[in-house]
Amino acid sequence: MAYVAPAEVDDIELHDPQSFITKYIWSQDHKVIALQYAATAIGIGLVALVLSLLMRLQLGFPGTFSFIDPSSYYQFVTMHGMIMVIYLLTALFLGGFGNYLIPLMCGARDMVFPYVNMLSYWLYLVAVLVLVASFFVPGGPTGAGWTLYPPQVILQGTPGHDWGIILMLVSLIIFIVAFTMGGLNYVTTVLQARTRGMTLMRMPLSVWGIFMATILALLAFPALFVSAVMLLLDRTLGTSFFMPAIISMGETLDYGGGNPLLFQHLFWFFGHPEVYIVALPAFGIVSDLLSVHARKNIFGYRMMVWAIVAIGVLSFVVWAHHMYVSGMNPLFGFFFATTTLIIAVPTAIKVYNWVLTLWRGDIHLTVPMLFAIAFILTFVVGGLTGLFLGNVVVDVPLSDTYFVVAHFHMVMGVAPILVVFGAIYHWYPKITGRMLNDAMGKFHFWVTFLGTYAIYFPMHYLGFVGVPRRYYSIEGTDFIPASAVTLNQSITIAAFIVGVVQILFIYNLIWSYFKGKPSGPNPWKATSLEWQTPQTPPVHGNWGPNRPLVYRWAYDYSVPGAAQDYLPQTMSPDDPIVGGHLGRGDEKDHHS
Amino acid sequence: MSIFRILATKPWERNEASLGDLHGGGELSLPTQKIGLFVFLSVVTVLFGLIAAANVMRMKFGDWQPLTDPQMLWVNTGVLAFSSLALQWASVSARRQNLKGLKIGFFLGGVLAVAFLAGQILVWRNLIDSGHVVLGNSANGFFYMITAIHGLHLLGGLWAWGKSAVRIGRGVEIRELRLGVELCTLYWHFLLLVWLGMFALLLRT
Numbered sequence A: 001m002a003y004v005a006p007a008e009v010d011d012i013e014l015h016d017p018q019s020f021i022t023k024y025i026w027s028q029d030h031k032v033i034a035l036q037y038a039a040t041a042i043g044i045g046l047v048a049l050v051l052s053l054l055m056r057l058q059l060g061f062p063g064t065f066s067f068i069d070p071s072s073y074y075q076f077v078t079m080h081g082m083i084m085v086i087y088l089l090t091a092l093f094l095g096g097f098g099n100y101l102i103p104l105m106c107g108a109r110d111m112v113f114p115y116v117n118m119l120s121y122w123l124y125l126v127a128v129l130v131l132v133a134s135f136f137v138p139g140g141p142t143g144a145g146w147t148l149y150p151p152q153v154i155l156q157g158t159p160g161h162d163w164g165i166i167l168m169l170v171s172l173i174i175f176i177v178a179f180t181m182g183g184l185n186y187v188t189t190v191l192q193a194r195t196r197g198m199t200l201m202r203m204p205l206s207v208w209g210i211f212m213a214t215i216l217a218l219l220a221f222p223a224l225f226v227s228a229v230m231l232l233l234d235r236t237l238g239t240s241f242f243m244p245a246i247i248s249m250g251e252t253l254d255y256g257g258g259n260p261l262l263f264q265h266l267f268w269f270f271g272h273p274e275v276y277i278v279a280l281p282a283f284g285i286v287s288d289l290l291s292v293h294a295r296k297n298i299f300g301y302r303m304m305v306w307a308i309v310a311i312g313v314l315s316f317v318v319w320a321h322h323m324y325v326s327g328m329n330p331l332f333g334f335f336f337a338t339t340t341l342i343i344a345v346p347t348a349i350k351v352y353n354w355v356l357t358l359w360r361g362d363i364h365l366t367v368p369m370l371f372a373i374a375f376i377l378t379f380v381v382g383g384l385t386g387l388f389l390g391n392v393v394v395d396v397p398l399s400d401t402y403f404v405v406a407h408f409h410m411v412m413g414v415a416p417i418l419v420v421f422g423a424i425y426h427w428y429p430k431i432t433g434r435m436l437n438d439a440m441g442k443f444h445f446w447v448t449f450l451g452t453y454a455i456y457f458p459m460h461y462l463g464f465v466g467v468p469r470r471y472y473s474i475e476g477t478d479f480i481p482a483s484a485v486t487l488n489q490s491i492t493i494a495a496f497i498v499g500v501v502q503i504l505f506i507y508n509l510i511w512s513y514f515k516g517k518p519s520g521p522n523p524w525k526a527t528s529l530e531w532q533t534p535q536t537p538p539v540h541g542n543w544g545p546n547r548p549l550v551y552r553w554a555y556d557y558s559v560p561g562a563a564q565d566y567l568p569q570t571m572s573p574d575d576p577i578v579g580g581h582l583g584r585g586d587e588k589d590h591h592s
Numbered sequence B: 001m002s003i004f005r006i007l008a009t010k011p012w013e014r015n016e017a018s019l020g021d022l023h024g025g026g027e028l029s030l031p032t033q034k035i036g037l038f039v040f041l042s043v044v045t046v047l048f049g050l051i052a053a054a055n056v057m058r059m060k061f062g063d064w065q066p067l068t069d070p071q072m073l074w075v076n077t078g079v080l081a082f083s084s085l086a087l088q089w090a091s092v093s094a095r096r097q098n099l100k101g102l103k104i105g106f107f108l109g110g111v112l113a114v115a116f117l118a119g120q121i122l123v124w125r126n127l128i129d130s131g132h133v134v135l136g137n138s139a140n141g142f143f144y145m146i147t148a149i150h151g152l153h154l155l156g157g158l159w160a161w162g163k164s165a166v167r168i169g170r171g172v173e174i175r176e177l178r179l180g181v182e183l184c185t186l187y188w189h190f191l192l193l194v195w196l197g198m199f200a201l202l203l204r205t
Helices: A020-025 A030-060 A070-106 A114-133 A164-192 A205-236 A260-293 A301-317 A330-358 A367-390 A392-398 A402-432 A438-464 A482-515 A585-590 B003-008 B016-020 B032-059 B072-095 B099-129 B138-169 B174-204
Strands: none
Touching (some): A030 A482, A070 A114, A070 A164, A070 A205, A070 A260, A114 A164, A205 A260, A205 B032, A260 A402, A301 B003, A330 A392, A367 A392, A438 A482, B032 B174, B099 B138, B099 B174, B138 B174
C-alpha cells in the first residue's frame, strides 16, 4: 500500500496576547479559557459540596442544628442538585476539558472562533454570579427541587418563590446562551481544524466523547431554554403555559389553562440527554486513561466510537422514563422502558471494552489509573440499578425513595467525578509542568472511593425499606425502622470524611504547582498529540512554527516489533523506532 | 467519504496510514464560519421545533381559545419575504462582482427587516389594546412568546448585518464582503422559513 504524505492544512490567524490582561483575563487562548472555566466550575462545585454536607447534617442528626429549617433544607437540596449537574459537571467537562483538550488533541492552534469562546466563558461567569446572587435575595434561593416542577415552584410556600426562582431561571438562560457559544466552537473545531493526518477515526476517544456530548448539549439545552423562558413568563407576566387554574392558600390565582405535564416533558427532553452530556466525556476520557496506564491499545476502538454515537442518538428517546409516576399515558411508559433497556446495550459494550483493555495489559496503578478503575466499578453499580428503575413496574414502588438517590449519585455523580479527578491527575503535568504529589493523591483516591461507597451503597437499602427522598425529616413515620436512622448517621459521618479530604486535593493542586516534581513533556509516555507539544505547558499557538503531522491513531501502545512501548501519533512510519509491523517496511519503494 | 465509510475504517491497520494521510484538515469544504452558522441554525431549529411541539400539545386540550389572526400579520410576512429576497439579490450580486446591486440589495434587506420588526410591534400593540392579554389564555401567551423569540433572533441577525454594512460603507473589496453577505442571506432565509412555520401554526389554531 502506497504511503502518501499528509495534505496541507491552512493555518488560522492567531490573535497574540499583548498585555497581562489580554493574556490572563480577557484571553482568547483556549487553554486559559479552559482553566478559567475549570476554576469557576470547581469553585461553585465546592459550594454545592458544602450544601450537601449541610443536608447530611439534618438527615443524620435531625433537629440538632437549629439553622437548618425545612425551607433552608429544600434550598440546599435544590441548589446542590442544580449546581452539581449543570454548573459543575457540564461546565467542567465541556468548558474545561473540552476547551483544553480539543485543540491540543486535534493538533489545532486554537478554537476556530476564539472571540466567541472568550465570550462563552464570561457569560458562564455571569450565570454563576446570578446563581450565587440568589442566595442573598429576600427569601433566599429557590427550594423547588432541581427539577423546578410547576406549579409548586412559583406558589406561596415554596422557598424562594418570589426572587430565588427568577434568578435561577435567568441564570439558566444565560448559561445556555454561554454554552451554545462554546458548543459552536467545540463542534466546528473538531470538524474543521484538525491537523494534517488527523482523520476522525484517529481521534482519541476523549475528543469523540466531548464532541458527541457537545452535539447532545446543543440539541438538548434548547428544551431547557424553552421551559425556563416559559416558566419565567408564568412567574413574571402571569402567562399560563404551565400553571393550571389553582387555589393556593385559600386564594384563587389568576392562572388557568396551563399544563404542568408539558413542563415535565420539556424538562426531561433536556434532562435525560444531560445525563449523557456528563457521561460521554467521562466515557471518552476514561478510555484514554485506561489505555495509557495499561500500556495497551483500547479494545474495540470502532465499537467505542459507534457506542458513543449510538448512545448519543438513543439518549433523545428515553426521557419519559423519568416520568413513570407523572400520570402520563401508561403505553408511553412501555415504549420508554424499551428504549431505556436498549440504551444499556451500547453502554455495556463500553464497559466490556474497558475491562478487556485492562485484560493482559501492563497495568500501572498510578493515581489516574486508580480513579479510572474505580470509575468502572462505580459506573457498573449505578448502571445496574438503572436497569431496575428503567422498568415501569419496578420503578413505581421505588420512585422517590433513596434507591433513586443512590442510583443517580452513583451513575452520574460519583462516576463522572472520579473521572474528573483521574483526568486532573493525568493532565496536570501538561497544564503546569509538574506532577501532583503521589502520596496525597493515593490518600485522596482511597478515601474518596471507599467513602463514596460508604455514602451511597447503604442508600439502596434505605430505598428498599421505603425511606422517601426529599423529606426534611423521617421522624414519626412508623414504617421506617430505627436502623434507618443509625444508617443515616453513618452516611453523614462518611460524607464529612469525603468532604474534608477534598481539601487535601485542593491543597495538592496548589502545593504541587510550586513544589511538585517537574514532569517533563510526557511523563506517562502517552501517544496523543497534547503530549507532543514543543513546550510544556504549551504556549499560545500550541505547536511552534509547524503544526504536527499525524501518521497513526492514538493507541499504538506495546506495538510488536517497535523499539519502545508507545508510538506517538506524530511518529512517521519511517522512524527506526517503529520497526516492521506498522512501518512501511518493504513497501518503501512505492513512495515517491 | 460518507460518514458510514469513515466510521467503518480500522485505524489500527497498516494500510490506514496511506488512506488517512490524505486528510487535509477540514471535514467539509465549506468556510468555517458557514459551518458555525449551520450548527447554530440547527440549535435554533430545535428551539422553535420544541416551542411548536409544546404549542401543538397544548392546543389539543378543550379549553384552547385561539387568537383571531390579526390581518396585519399577512403584511408583515410579505415584508419579511421581500427582505429575504433583497438579501438574495445582494448575494447574487456579490457572486457576479456587482457592487451596486450588492449595496442596494443588502441595505434594502436590512431596512425591510426593521420594517418587519416594527410591524410586529404594531400587531402587539393592537392586540393589547383590544384586550388580548396573557392572563389565563395560553394561546395568547404562545403568540407573544413566539413572535418575541423570533424577533430577538432577527435582531441578532441585524447586528451581524450592521457589522457587514459598516464594512461595505468603509469600501472593503467585494471579494472580502461576499462571505458576510452570504451568511446574512442564509440566516434571513432561515428566519423566513421559521416564521412561515410559526405563522402556519397560528393560522391552524
